[in-house]
Amino acid sequence: MDAYYGQSHILRDLSMHVEEGEVCALLGRNGAGKSTTLRSIAGARPPDVRDGTVSFKGTAITDYSTEDISSLGISLVPEERRVFPNLSVEENLHLSDVARNWSNVVGRAVSMDNEGMSTEEVYEVFPRLEERHSQKAGTLSGGEQQMLAIARALKQDTDLLMLDEPYEGLAPQIIDTVEDAIERIAETGTTILLVEQNAVAAMNIADRAYVIDQGEVVFVGGSEDLRADEETRERYLGV
Known part of the structure:
Protein backbone atom coordinates (compact mmCIF):
# COMPACT_ATOMS: atom_id res chain seq x y z
CA MET A 1 0.00 0.00 0.00
CA ASP A 2 1.16 3.52 -0.85
CA ALA A 3 -0.45 6.48 0.90
CA TYR A 4 0.07 10.22 0.54
CA TYR A 5 -0.71 13.47 2.29
CA GLY A 6 -0.91 15.78 -0.71
CA GLN A 7 2.38 15.23 -2.51
CA SER A 8 4.11 13.74 0.53
CA HIS A 9 4.66 10.01 0.09
CA ILE A 10 4.11 8.57 3.60
CA LEU A 11 3.55 4.82 3.22
CA ARG A 12 5.82 3.10 0.70
CA ASP A 13 4.73 -0.34 -0.49
CA LEU A 14 3.69 -1.19 3.07
CA SER A 15 2.40 -4.74 3.39
CA MET A 16 1.05 -6.25 6.59
CA HIS A 17 -1.70 -8.51 7.87
CA VAL A 18 -3.39 -9.04 11.21
CA GLU A 19 -4.68 -12.48 12.13
CA GLU A 20 -8.17 -12.83 13.53
CA GLY A 21 -8.14 -12.82 17.33
CA GLU A 22 -4.56 -11.63 17.79
CA VAL A 23 -3.06 -8.51 19.33
CA GLY A 31 6.63 10.25 11.80
CA ALA A 32 7.23 6.65 10.74
CA GLY A 33 3.70 6.32 9.31
CA LYS A 34 1.93 4.43 12.10
CA SER A 35 -1.13 6.68 12.42
CA THR A 36 -1.32 6.99 8.64
CA THR A 37 -1.59 3.21 8.44
CA LEU A 38 -4.54 3.15 10.84
CA ARG A 39 -6.26 6.03 9.06
CA SER A 40 -5.80 4.28 5.71
CA ALA A 60 -11.38 -5.25 -0.60
CA ILE A 61 -12.46 -2.10 1.26
CA THR A 62 -10.00 0.44 -0.15
CA ASP A 63 -12.73 2.53 -1.76
CA TYR A 64 -15.33 2.16 1.00
CA SER A 65 -16.48 5.20 2.94
CA THR A 66 -15.44 5.60 6.56
CA GLU A 67 -19.04 4.90 7.63
CA ASP A 68 -19.25 1.65 5.65
CA ILE A 69 -15.88 0.49 6.96
CA SER A 70 -17.09 1.14 10.51
CA SER A 71 -20.23 -0.87 9.78
CA LEU A 72 -18.06 -3.83 8.82
CA GLY A 73 -16.78 -3.98 12.38
CA ILE A 74 -13.63 -1.84 12.25
CA SER A 75 -13.28 0.76 15.01
CA LEU A 76 -10.49 3.31 15.35
CA VAL A 77 -9.79 4.98 18.69
CA PRO A 78 -7.72 8.01 17.62
CA GLU A 79 -4.82 9.50 19.50
CA GLU A 80 -6.87 12.53 20.56
CA ARG A 81 -9.54 10.35 22.32
CA ARG A 82 -12.34 12.76 21.28
CA VAL A 83 -14.88 12.23 24.03
CA PHE A 84 -17.78 14.65 24.37
CA PRO A 85 -16.57 16.72 27.35
CA ASN A 86 -19.92 18.23 28.35
CA LEU A 87 -21.74 14.90 28.38
CA SER A 88 -21.58 12.35 31.18
CA VAL A 89 -19.80 9.02 30.83
CA GLU A 90 -23.14 7.24 30.41
CA GLU A 91 -24.32 9.77 27.81
CA ASN A 92 -21.11 9.27 25.83
CA LEU A 93 -21.72 5.53 25.84
CA HIS A 94 -25.37 6.01 24.86
CA LEU A 95 -24.31 7.99 21.78
CA SER A 96 -22.48 4.89 20.55
CA ASP A 97 -25.78 2.99 20.72
CA VAL A 98 -27.50 5.75 18.76
CA ALA A 99 -24.79 5.74 16.09
CA ARG A 100 -24.93 1.97 15.74
CA ASN A 101 -28.72 1.89 15.50
CA TRP A 102 -28.72 4.70 12.92
CA SER A 103 -26.22 2.79 10.78
CA ASN A 104 -28.57 -0.18 10.84
CA VAL A 105 -31.59 1.95 9.94
CA VAL A 106 -29.96 3.53 6.88
CA GLY A 107 -28.67 0.17 5.69
CA ARG A 108 -25.00 0.72 6.31
CA ALA A 109 -24.49 -2.37 8.48
CA VAL A 110 -22.80 -5.06 6.41
CA SER A 111 -22.08 -7.48 9.24
CA MET A 112 -24.55 -8.10 12.04
CA ASP A 113 -22.59 -10.92 13.72
CA ASN A 114 -21.44 -8.71 16.57
CA GLU A 115 -23.90 -6.29 18.11
CA GLY A 116 -21.30 -4.73 20.35
CA MET A 117 -20.98 -4.79 24.11
CA SER A 118 -23.77 -3.67 26.36
CA THR A 119 -23.13 -0.87 28.84
CA GLU A 120 -23.06 -3.47 31.62
CA GLU A 121 -20.39 -5.47 29.77
CA VAL A 122 -18.35 -2.31 29.20
CA TYR A 123 -18.51 -1.56 32.90
CA GLU A 124 -17.18 -5.04 33.62
CA VAL A 125 -14.11 -4.23 31.54
CA PHE A 126 -13.81 -0.69 32.91
CA PRO A 127 -15.26 -0.65 36.43
CA ARG A 128 -13.89 2.85 36.95
CA LEU A 129 -16.27 4.13 34.28
CA GLU A 130 -19.20 2.73 36.22
CA GLU A 131 -17.98 4.63 39.26
CA ARG A 132 -17.87 7.79 37.13
CA HIS A 133 -21.04 7.10 35.11
CA SER A 134 -22.71 10.45 35.95
CA GLN A 135 -19.52 12.53 35.76
CA LYS A 136 -18.89 14.81 32.77
CA ALA A 137 -16.29 13.32 30.46
CA MET A 147 -10.96 4.12 28.86
CA LEU A 148 -14.11 5.92 27.76
CA ALA A 149 -12.86 6.29 24.19
CA ILE A 150 -12.12 2.56 24.01
CA ALA A 151 -15.45 1.72 25.66
CA ARG A 152 -17.37 3.69 23.05
CA ALA A 153 -15.66 1.70 20.30
CA LEU A 154 -16.58 -1.57 22.01
CA LYS A 155 -20.25 -0.56 21.94
CA GLN A 156 -20.04 -0.59 18.15
CA ASP A 157 -20.02 -3.78 16.04
CA THR A 158 -16.29 -4.15 16.66
CA ASP A 159 -14.35 -7.08 15.23
CA LEU A 160 -11.11 -5.14 14.68
CA LEU A 161 -10.22 -2.56 17.32
CA MET A 162 -7.46 -0.15 16.29
CA LEU A 163 -5.86 1.85 19.09
CA ASP A 164 -3.66 4.84 18.29
CA GLU A 165 -1.25 5.63 21.16
CA PRO A 166 -3.56 4.50 23.99
CA TYR A 167 -0.83 4.99 26.61
CA GLU A 168 0.18 8.50 25.58
CA GLY A 169 0.42 10.88 28.52
CA LEU A 170 -0.64 8.29 31.08
CA ALA A 171 1.07 7.58 34.39
CA PRO A 172 2.63 4.11 34.73
CA GLN A 173 -0.09 2.92 37.12
CA ILE A 174 -2.83 4.00 34.69
CA ILE A 175 -0.97 2.35 31.82
CA ASP A 176 -1.19 -0.92 33.76
CA THR A 177 -4.96 -0.45 34.14
CA VAL A 178 -5.49 0.25 30.43
CA GLU A 179 -3.17 -2.63 29.54
CA ASP A 180 -5.23 -5.02 31.68
CA ALA A 181 -8.41 -3.80 29.97
CA ILE A 182 -6.93 -4.35 26.50
CA GLU A 183 -5.97 -7.89 27.49
CA ARG A 184 -9.52 -8.53 28.71
CA ILE A 185 -10.89 -7.23 25.41
CA ALA A 186 -8.55 -9.54 23.50
CA GLU A 187 -9.80 -12.47 25.54
CA THR A 188 -13.29 -11.88 24.13
CA GLY A 189 -11.93 -12.65 20.64
CA THR A 190 -11.72 -9.06 19.42
CA THR A 191 -8.77 -8.52 17.08
CA ILE A 192 -6.58 -5.61 18.15
CA LEU A 193 -4.12 -3.52 16.12
CA LEU A 194 -2.15 -1.36 18.51
CA VAL A 195 -0.03 1.65 17.55
CA GLU A 196 2.15 2.72 20.43
CA GLN A 197 5.23 4.86 21.01
CA ASN A 198 5.84 2.95 24.26
CA ALA A 199 7.27 -0.15 22.58
CA VAL A 200 8.06 -1.95 25.83
CA ALA A 201 4.45 -1.68 27.04
CA ALA A 202 3.11 -2.71 23.64
CA MET A 203 5.30 -5.81 23.53
CA ASN A 204 3.91 -6.85 26.92
CA ALA A 209 4.80 -6.79 16.03
CA TYR A 210 5.58 -4.81 12.93
CA VAL A 211 8.21 -2.09 13.02
CA ILE A 212 8.05 0.56 10.31
CA ASP A 213 10.46 3.33 9.38
CA GLN A 214 9.72 6.08 6.83
CA GLY A 215 6.60 4.21 5.76
CA GLU A 230 18.58 -5.55 20.06
CA GLU A 231 19.80 -3.97 16.82
CA THR A 232 16.25 -3.36 15.51
CA ARG A 233 15.04 -2.02 18.86
CA GLU A 234 17.95 0.40 19.22
CA ARG A 235 17.93 1.55 15.59
CA TYR A 236 14.20 2.01 15.00
CA LEU A 237 12.63 2.24 18.46
CA GLY A 238 15.33 3.71 20.66
CA VAL A 239 14.84 1.01 23.34
Whole structure:
Protein backbone atom coordinates (compact mmCIF):
# COMPACT_ATOMS: atom_id res chain seq x y z
CA MET A 1 0.00 0.00 0.00
CA ASP A 2 1.16 3.52 -0.85
CA ALA A 3 -0.45 6.48 0.90
CA TYR A 4 0.07 10.22 0.54
CA TYR A 5 -0.71 13.47 2.29
CA GLY A 6 -0.91 15.78 -0.71
CA GLN A 7 2.38 15.23 -2.51
CA SER A 8 4.11 13.74 0.53
CA HIS A 9 4.66 10.01 0.09
CA ILE A 10 4.11 8.57 3.60
CA LEU A 11 3.55 4.82 3.22
CA ARG A 12 5.82 3.10 0.70
CA ASP A 13 4.73 -0.34 -0.49
CA LEU A 14 3.69 -1.19 3.07
CA SER A 15 2.40 -4.74 3.39
CA MET A 16 1.05 -6.25 6.59
CA HIS A 17 -1.70 -8.51 7.87
CA VAL A 18 -3.39 -9.04 11.21
CA GLU A 19 -4.68 -12.48 12.13
CA GLU A 20 -8.17 -12.83 13.53
CA GLY A 21 -8.14 -12.82 17.33
CA GLU A 22 -4.56 -11.63 17.79
CA VAL A 23 -3.06 -8.51 19.33
CA CYS A 24 -0.70 -6.98 16.77
CA ALA A 25 1.54 -4.01 17.56
CA LEU A 26 2.61 -1.46 14.96
CA LEU A 27 5.73 0.28 16.23
CA GLY A 28 8.11 2.98 15.07
CA ARG A 29 9.42 6.42 15.84
CA ASN A 30 7.38 9.60 15.46
CA GLY A 31 6.63 10.25 11.80
CA ALA A 32 7.23 6.65 10.74
CA GLY A 33 3.70 6.32 9.31
CA LYS A 34 1.93 4.43 12.10
CA SER A 35 -1.13 6.68 12.42
CA THR A 36 -1.32 6.99 8.64
CA THR A 37 -1.59 3.21 8.44
CA LEU A 38 -4.54 3.15 10.84
CA ARG A 39 -6.26 6.03 9.06
CA SER A 40 -5.80 4.28 5.71
CA ILE A 41 -7.42 1.11 7.05
CA ALA A 42 -10.30 3.10 8.55
CA GLY A 43 -10.90 4.97 5.30
CA ALA A 44 -10.14 8.39 6.80
CA ARG A 45 -9.18 11.19 4.43
CA PRO A 46 -6.44 12.27 4.38
CA PRO A 47 -4.35 10.20 3.69
CA ASP A 48 -4.95 9.29 0.07
CA VAL A 49 -4.32 5.62 -0.76
CA ARG A 50 -3.13 5.67 -4.37
CA ASP A 51 -1.80 2.16 -4.80
CA GLY A 52 -2.46 -1.18 -3.14
CA THR A 53 -5.48 -2.73 -1.47
CA VAL A 54 -6.89 -2.76 2.04
CA SER A 55 -8.81 -5.99 2.66
CA PHE A 56 -10.93 -7.10 5.61
CA LYS A 57 -12.07 -10.72 5.91
CA GLY A 58 -11.31 -11.25 2.24
CA THR A 59 -13.20 -8.17 1.01
CA ALA A 60 -11.38 -5.25 -0.60
CA ILE A 61 -12.46 -2.10 1.26
CA THR A 62 -10.00 0.44 -0.15
CA ASP A 63 -12.73 2.53 -1.76
CA TYR A 64 -15.33 2.16 1.00
CA SER A 65 -16.48 5.20 2.94
CA THR A 66 -15.44 5.60 6.56
CA GLU A 67 -19.04 4.90 7.63
CA ASP A 68 -19.25 1.65 5.65
CA ILE A 69 -15.88 0.49 6.96
CA SER A 70 -17.09 1.14 10.51
CA SER A 71 -20.23 -0.87 9.78
CA LEU A 72 -18.06 -3.83 8.82
CA GLY A 73 -16.78 -3.98 12.38
CA ILE A 74 -13.63 -1.84 12.25
CA SER A 75 -13.28 0.76 15.01
CA LEU A 76 -10.49 3.31 15.35
CA VAL A 77 -9.79 4.98 18.69
CA PRO A 78 -7.72 8.01 17.62
CA GLU A 79 -4.82 9.50 19.50
CA GLU A 80 -6.87 12.53 20.56
CA ARG A 81 -9.54 10.35 22.32
CA ARG A 82 -12.34 12.76 21.28
CA VAL A 83 -14.88 12.23 24.03
CA PHE A 84 -17.78 14.65 24.37
CA PRO A 85 -16.57 16.72 27.35
CA ASN A 86 -19.92 18.23 28.35
CA LEU A 87 -21.74 14.90 28.38
CA SER A 88 -21.58 12.35 31.18
CA VAL A 89 -19.80 9.02 30.83
CA GLU A 90 -23.14 7.24 30.41
CA GLU A 91 -24.32 9.77 27.81
CA ASN A 92 -21.11 9.27 25.83
CA LEU A 93 -21.72 5.53 25.84
CA HIS A 94 -25.37 6.01 24.86
CA LEU A 95 -24.31 7.99 21.78
CA SER A 96 -22.48 4.89 20.55
CA ASP A 97 -25.78 2.99 20.72
CA VAL A 98 -27.50 5.75 18.76
CA ALA A 99 -24.79 5.74 16.09
CA ARG A 100 -24.93 1.97 15.74
CA ASN A 101 -28.72 1.89 15.50
CA TRP A 102 -28.72 4.70 12.92
CA SER A 103 -26.22 2.79 10.78
CA ASN A 104 -28.57 -0.18 10.84
CA VAL A 105 -31.59 1.95 9.94
CA VAL A 106 -29.96 3.53 6.88
CA GLY A 107 -28.67 0.17 5.69
CA ARG A 108 -25.00 0.72 6.31
CA ALA A 109 -24.49 -2.37 8.48
CA VAL A 110 -22.80 -5.06 6.41
CA SER A 111 -22.08 -7.48 9.24
CA MET A 112 -24.55 -8.10 12.04
CA ASP A 113 -22.59 -10.92 13.72
CA ASN A 114 -21.44 -8.71 16.57
CA GLU A 115 -23.90 -6.29 18.11
CA GLY A 116 -21.30 -4.73 20.35
CA MET A 117 -20.98 -4.79 24.11
CA SER A 118 -23.77 -3.67 26.36
CA THR A 119 -23.13 -0.87 28.84
CA GLU A 120 -23.06 -3.47 31.62
CA GLU A 121 -20.39 -5.47 29.77
CA VAL A 122 -18.35 -2.31 29.20
CA TYR A 123 -18.51 -1.56 32.90
CA GLU A 124 -17.18 -5.04 33.62
CA VAL A 125 -14.11 -4.23 31.54
CA PHE A 126 -13.81 -0.69 32.91
CA PRO A 127 -15.26 -0.65 36.43
CA ARG A 128 -13.89 2.85 36.95
CA LEU A 129 -16.27 4.13 34.28
CA GLU A 130 -19.20 2.73 36.22
CA GLU A 131 -17.98 4.63 39.26
CA ARG A 132 -17.87 7.79 37.13
CA HIS A 133 -21.04 7.10 35.11
CA SER A 134 -22.71 10.45 35.95
CA GLN A 135 -19.52 12.53 35.76
CA LYS A 136 -18.89 14.81 32.77
CA ALA A 137 -16.29 13.32 30.46
CA GLY A 138 -14.30 16.54 30.34
CA THR A 139 -13.58 16.28 34.07
CA LEU A 140 -12.16 12.75 33.85
CA SER A 141 -8.45 12.08 34.10
CA GLY A 142 -6.51 11.34 30.92
CA GLY A 143 -6.56 7.63 31.67
CA GLU A 144 -10.27 7.62 32.33
CA GLN A 145 -10.92 9.48 29.08
CA GLN A 146 -8.86 6.84 27.27
CA MET A 147 -10.96 4.12 28.86
CA LEU A 148 -14.11 5.92 27.76
CA ALA A 149 -12.86 6.29 24.19
CA ILE A 150 -12.12 2.56 24.01
CA ALA A 151 -15.45 1.72 25.66
CA ARG A 152 -17.37 3.69 23.05
CA ALA A 153 -15.66 1.70 20.30
CA LEU A 154 -16.58 -1.57 22.01
CA LYS A 155 -20.25 -0.56 21.94
CA GLN A 156 -20.04 -0.59 18.15
CA ASP A 157 -20.02 -3.78 16.04
CA THR A 158 -16.29 -4.15 16.66
CA ASP A 159 -14.35 -7.08 15.23
CA LEU A 160 -11.11 -5.14 14.68
CA LEU A 161 -10.22 -2.56 17.32
CA MET A 162 -7.46 -0.15 16.29
CA LEU A 163 -5.86 1.85 19.09
CA ASP A 164 -3.66 4.84 18.29
CA GLU A 165 -1.25 5.63 21.16
CA PRO A 166 -3.56 4.50 23.99
CA TYR A 167 -0.83 4.99 26.61
CA GLU A 168 0.18 8.50 25.58
CA GLY A 169 0.42 10.88 28.52
CA LEU A 170 -0.64 8.29 31.08
CA ALA A 171 1.07 7.58 34.39
CA PRO A 172 2.63 4.11 34.73
CA GLN A 173 -0.09 2.92 37.12
CA ILE A 174 -2.83 4.00 34.69
CA ILE A 175 -0.97 2.35 31.82
CA ASP A 176 -1.19 -0.92 33.76
CA THR A 177 -4.96 -0.45 34.14
CA VAL A 178 -5.49 0.25 30.43
CA GLU A 179 -3.17 -2.63 29.54
CA ASP A 180 -5.23 -5.02 31.68
CA ALA A 181 -8.41 -3.80 29.97
CA ILE A 182 -6.93 -4.35 26.50
CA GLU A 183 -5.97 -7.89 27.49
CA ARG A 184 -9.52 -8.53 28.71
CA ILE A 185 -10.89 -7.23 25.41
CA ALA A 186 -8.55 -9.54 23.50
CA GLU A 187 -9.80 -12.47 25.54
CA THR A 188 -13.29 -11.88 24.13
CA GLY A 189 -11.93 -12.65 20.64
CA THR A 190 -11.72 -9.06 19.42
CA THR A 191 -8.77 -8.52 17.08
CA ILE A 192 -6.58 -5.61 18.15
CA LEU A 193 -4.12 -3.52 16.12
CA LEU A 194 -2.15 -1.36 18.51
CA VAL A 195 -0.03 1.65 17.55
CA GLU A 196 2.15 2.72 20.43
CA GLN A 197 5.23 4.86 21.01
CA ASN A 198 5.84 2.95 24.26
CA ALA A 199 7.27 -0.15 22.58
CA VAL A 200 8.06 -1.95 25.83
CA ALA A 201 4.45 -1.68 27.04
CA ALA A 202 3.11 -2.71 23.64
CA MET A 203 5.30 -5.81 23.53
CA ASN A 204 3.91 -6.85 26.92
CA ILE A 205 0.51 -7.61 25.39
CA ALA A 206 1.16 -8.08 21.65
CA ASP A 207 1.38 -11.49 19.99
CA ARG A 208 3.24 -10.09 17.00
CA ALA A 209 4.80 -6.79 16.03
CA TYR A 210 5.58 -4.81 12.93
CA VAL A 211 8.21 -2.09 13.02
CA ILE A 212 8.05 0.56 10.31
CA ASP A 213 10.46 3.33 9.38
CA GLN A 214 9.72 6.08 6.83
CA GLY A 215 6.60 4.21 5.76
CA GLU A 216 8.30 0.86 5.13
CA VAL A 217 8.24 -2.37 7.14
CA VAL A 218 11.68 -3.10 8.61
CA PHE A 219 10.73 -5.91 11.00
CA VAL A 220 7.90 -8.39 11.46
CA GLY A 221 7.83 -11.18 14.02
CA GLY A 222 6.71 -12.29 17.44
CA SER A 223 7.09 -9.98 20.40
CA GLU A 224 9.73 -12.29 21.85
CA ASP A 225 11.67 -12.09 18.58
CA LEU A 226 11.62 -8.30 18.78
CA ARG A 227 12.77 -8.34 22.40
CA ALA A 228 15.71 -10.47 21.30
CA ASP A 229 16.56 -8.24 18.32
CA GLU A 230 18.58 -5.55 20.06
CA GLU A 231 19.80 -3.97 16.82
CA THR A 232 16.25 -3.36 15.51
CA ARG A 233 15.04 -2.02 18.86
CA GLU A 234 17.95 0.40 19.22
CA ARG A 235 17.93 1.55 15.59
CA TYR A 236 14.20 2.01 15.00
CA LEU A 237 12.63 2.24 18.46
CA GLY A 238 15.33 3.71 20.66
CA VAL A 239 14.84 1.01 23.34
